[in-house]
Amino acid sequence: MAARLLSYEVADLCIGKPPLTPLSISATVADAVAALRISEDSHVSVWSCDHHLSSVAQPKYGGGEECRCVGKVCMVDVICYLCNDENLLSPTLALESPVSVLLSKDSCRVRHVDPFSSLLEAIDLILQGAQNLVVPIKTNSRRKLQKSLIIPTSHNGREFCWLTQEDVIRFLLSSIGLFSPVPALSIAALDIINTEFLATRYHSTAASTIGAISCSLAKQTSVAVIDDDNGTLIGEISPFTLACCDETVAAAITTLSSGDLMAYIDCGGPPEEIVRVVKARLKEMNLEGMLEDFIISSNISSSSSSSSDEESLSPTTPLPRSGRYNRSSSYSARMVRRSEAIVCHPWSSLVAVMIQAIAHRVNYVWVIEEDCSLVGIVTFSNILGVFYEHLQSMDQGD
Incomplete structure (x- = not known):
């Protein structure tokens, strides 16, 4: 085998x-x-x-x-x-x-x-x-x-x-029994918890996370959003979620806090009050070009979400999410992500973490203690390192 x-x-x-x-x-x-x-x-x-x-x-x-x-x-x-x-x-x-x-x-x-x-x-x-x-x-x-x-x-x-990486992990998971007993071992025992991770405070400006977002995209991870006081994990700003938005999210990043940005990009669309805040702050910052694009995108999203009987939206109707969530049926094949972080514990088994990540279409899982304090992150790259060593030993054994 x-x-x-x-x-x-x-x-x-x-x-x-x-x-x-x-x-x-x-x-x-x-x-x-x-x-x-x-x-x-x-x-x-x-x-x-x-x-x-x-x-x-x-x-x-x-x-x-x-x-x-x-x-x-x-x-x-x-x-x-x-x-x-x-x-x-x-x-x-x-x-x-x-x-x-x-x-x-x-x-x-x-x-x-x-x-x-x-x-x-x-x-x-x-x-x-x-x-x-x-x-x-x-x-x-x-x-x-x-x-x-x-x-x-x-x-x-x-x-x-x-x-x-996801394709390879899925393939290995289909033959997971061949790697016994490794998949049943905890991620702590396998020493694959990375304690160096990207994070931002809940009330920090989202603009200050641009470098971290770009870095997380390069590393195929995410930016943890932690509590200002005790450092517990609240959520995340994930490239996987941002990739499902449109380019006008740049306006939200420029004007909002990290916590408000999570609400803006979360599944279901930004709250109306946050949309108003973005518009007002763009105007205050004299970013007229970005404001114009943001308003146009908001209007398009509003019109695209109208009912089949073409019932008009009232001025007080909350604006739906801009971008792909309201676009075409071609998006239906993808999974809509929330900003809620996918977590496991140090004692979680390797196979359990693999299944979690694949189920949520991410390349990583955050590791927390029982009190929600953030320990680190486990990535597909970390996991593939374990399987690579095992496969090499199989190859040498044969």
Whole structure:
């Protein structure tokens, strides 16, 4: 059984994975926003090719041979970019910047791999810092024919998917019995609780967390929101939640406290009074460009949430959440996240933590004591390190 597990290749984990939504390196930030709005994934892949994408909606591909995925972009990248001091005054102008301004300087986050690479090799790349493994996939001939009737085939007739840490964890969980007794051990016994984590105080300004949010996105973790007095965990500002919003959340981050930001991005939409606070503070700060975009987005969200009989909303009707929650049915495939933190305890078993994280579609779980004091965080990377050592011992044993 162990030998069978070691025989699995990257291609085996790609079965059923959808092809990537491509975006040209020559695109703008606005193009990235448009692509994210129609993508069923929270990220879009950015490609450097010797052919040209004429638009986001209708890409036209040439016969180039060399195509490389050079990075990935999500709405959190856009939001953090708009929160930069130089972009606050004119967010519309900032959206015209090349998408390359959003790309991480760490080129290892996205790695091309051969579909015949082993499971061990894939985990090793992830432990080295890769977040997404780009893998060429076979396209169903019927699907390819249907697609060719709309747009030419991408990347010189090839399509790609990518594997994430979550994909690998899910795969390992399906064979968890082979790793006994390790999965039953506590995370404390396995020494995988990371006590260095990102945090902010409840009443701290959300603007002061921009660096932490950006860092948490890079580390695929989150920013803990803790009580000002006793340091207990209250909630979190998660990139996974922010990625499900739209770019106007930058206005909320600029004007609100960390605690109010949690309420703003939480499932169900921001309270009306918080929306009014954001508008008022944008005006006080003379951020007219951001205020205009925020008002337009609020009006669009309000109109999109109207009933089927086109009943008009009264001025006192609470504004619904802006962004993807009110967008199209394409979002239904994703899980809407709340700002309530997913937690476990030091004595929680490894397998229990894995199941928690997968169930909530996050790459980490916060670790707390019984009094809710924050101990640390356990990440998929920490967990994969445990399995990697176990797989190596299996390989050497065989």
